[in-house]
Amino acid sequence: MAEHDILAHSRSDKVGTPRFLPLDISIFSMEYRQKNPLKCHILPFAHRAGGEMITIEDFAKIELKIGEVLEAKRIEGSNKLIVMKVDTGEERQLVAGIGKAYSPDELIGKKIVVVTNLQPARLMGVESHGMLLAASDDEGGLSIIIPERQIKKGSKVK
Amino acid sequence: MAEHDILAHSRSDKVGTPRFLPLDISIFSMEYRQKNPLKCHILPFAHRAGGEMITIEDFAKIELKIGEVLEAKRIEGSNKLIVMKVDTGEERQLVAGIGKAYSPDELIGKKIVVVTNLQPARLMGVESHGMLLAASDDEGGLSIIIPERQIKKGSKVK
Numbered sequence: 611m612a613e614h615d616i617l618a619h620s621r622s623d624k625v626g627t628p629r630f631l632p633l634d635i636s637i638f639s640m641e642y643r644q645k646n647p648l649k650c651h652i653l654p655f656a657h658r659a660g661g662e663m664i665t666i667e668d669f670a671k672i673e674l675k676i677g678e679v680l681e682a683k684r685i686e687g688s689n690k691l692i693v694m695k696v697d698t699g700e701e702r703q704l705v706a707g708i709g710k711a712y713s714p715d716e717l718i719g720k721k722i723v724v725v726t727n728l729q730p731a732r733l734m735g736v737e738s739h740g741m742l743l744a745a746s747d748d749e750g751g752l753s754i755i756i757p758e759r760q761i762k763k764g765s766k767v768k
Numbered sequence: 769m770a771e772h773d774i775l776a777h778s779r780s781d782k783v784g785t786p787r788f789l790p791l792d793i794s795i796f797s798m799e800y801r802q803k804n805p806l807k808c809h810i811l812p813f814a815h816r817a818g819g820e821m822i823t824i825e826d827f828a829k830i831e832l833k834i835g836e837v838l839e840a841k842r843i844e845g846s847n848k849l850i851v852m853k854v855d856t857g858e859e860r861q862l863v864a865g866i867g868k869a870y871s872p873d874e875l876i877g878k879k880i881v882v883v884t885n886l887q888p889a890r891l892m893g894v895e896s897h898g899m900l901l902a903a904s905d906d907e908g909g910l911s912i913i914i915p916e917r918q919i920k921k922g923s924k925v926k
Contacts, residue, residue: 663887664829669899671822672830676903723903723913729821741827745834745881745915747923755881755925757903759911765903767913 673727674743674767675699676757682714685734692717693736698724699764705731705738711752723755723767831885832901832925833857834915840872843892850875851894856882857922863889863896869910881913881925 677698685691690709694717696702704724723743731738743755757765835856843849848867852875854860862882881901889896901913915923 661831661885662829663885664831664883665887666889668826668829669883669886671820671826673819673822674901720916723901725822725827727819727821728827729823731824743832743881743925745919745923745925747920749920751917751919751923753915753917753919753923755913756916757911758878758914759909761903761909761911762905762907765905765909765911767901767903 669768672725675724675726676761676763676765676767677702677722677724677726677740677742678763679717679720679722682717684709684714685736688734691733691736693738694742696722696724696740696742697763698726698740702726702739703737704740704742705733705736706742706744708742708744708752708754712754717754720754721757721761721763723757827926830883833882833884834919834921834923834925835860835880835882835884835898835900836921837875837878837880840875842867842872843894846892849891849894851896852900854880854882854898854900855921856884856898860884860897861895862898862900863891863894864900864902866900866902866910866912870912875912878912879915879919879921881915 675698677696679694679696680701681695682692685693685705688709690707691705692707692709692712692714693703693705694714696704702724725741725743728739728741744752745755746752833856835854837852837854838859839853840850843851843863846867848865849863850865850867850870850872851861851863852872854862860882883899883901886897886899902910903913904910
């Protein structure tokens, strides 16, 4: 995303309406909701999220970058952990729990998305400097996250 | 990523070494660094990151989900902003600043990655309930971020 997210959170819209309307959807009739879906779905999202809403500042703390996988191999004794050497503008080693869905060979050369400013961790004795992003569903499906188009490694994701 | 990241941050490795070694790379000779790259790149990453390191708890606050773009159109008066209807397990409207790189038509049907628990914002008077993730480089290149494999909309990304 470009700079607009910052702008959006630092000024109101031109007509002066408060940005976060204290709407409770239950005050609207079903007919009104169907005719005015945008006016009615502000609070429900916050409710349904279950967890807390975050600010753009919370999100900005997270550094996400495109990395290219240079090397990958399984960690001995684990059927899930793969250790990789990844170039995110600087080479780093990271460990990812995607070994049931991916073989090391099919990862090599792929562009991935990495959280690059996470405190180092150690998994089964192996240092990990960052976290690869992957999507997983409730049926055991798993997919790494990649850029749709060619883009330089080290590119920021936001 | 699977649960391993939580584990990694809640226990030490089995030989009892502190997880975050207070290494200063400058104490090593270049020869030692080349032979032992893993031992020598712990602190430099933290230094080079520039910004602050974050904890796994900081990252866990951010809710990321796979969304499918149902509708997309340009926001009048902007050459950059596109408003989309996205299904992230629930339909939501979001605004993204990717209009210079993408036409609305090529977005429809795509699976994207959305920050789903961001406080709503208003961009040029249009409500945005979430933020699409995209990678951008310093030469004006921009790419949305997508799952590499088929995966259900609403899937969590971590």
